[in-house]
Amino acid sequence: MRERSYDSAAESLRSYVSETTDCVMGVAPEMFSAAPETAVVEDLSACAGTAVFNKDIDQLPDTGPVSVRQSSVAVSGRVTGDLLNLTFYTQASGVEEAGVTEYRTILATCWEIALVESSDQPEKTAGAPCDEALVERMNPSEVVPYVDIE
Helix, strand or coil, X not given: CHHHHHHHHHHHHHHHHHXXXXXXXXXHHHHHHCCCHHHHHHHHCCCCECCCCCCCHHHCCCCCCCCCECCEEEEEXXXXXXXXXXXXXXXXXXXEEECCEEEEEEEXXXXXXXXXXXXXXXXXXXXXXXXXXXXXXXXCCEECCHHHCC
């Protein structure tokens, strides 16, 4: 049961990362034209939860969940010239049932995407280190390397 639950979560995780990437590519032009960080956060909020964006998670209240959208959390972002680098935490679950027994696996991965202002394709997507405090707060069953879900 664990293997089927894991496989289901891994497939969902691939799908959520892809959906988040597509969404980010769709709002990229608005993010590049938005000067202040608050405007970037507004555009990005269509694709991922932004409550922890460029913040220290340890400084957020311990009560309540971290906001998630499309199973993703926008962790950080920075602009360098015409390049926008964004880091995300994405999680997905898989459930397998047999009779009255249920096995649930929650997988998470951390990844980044680099966008170039003049392109409609990402410059790169790659794995990124996960913020330990965020992982602890989100409490997935397992954090998997981004390369394993590509």
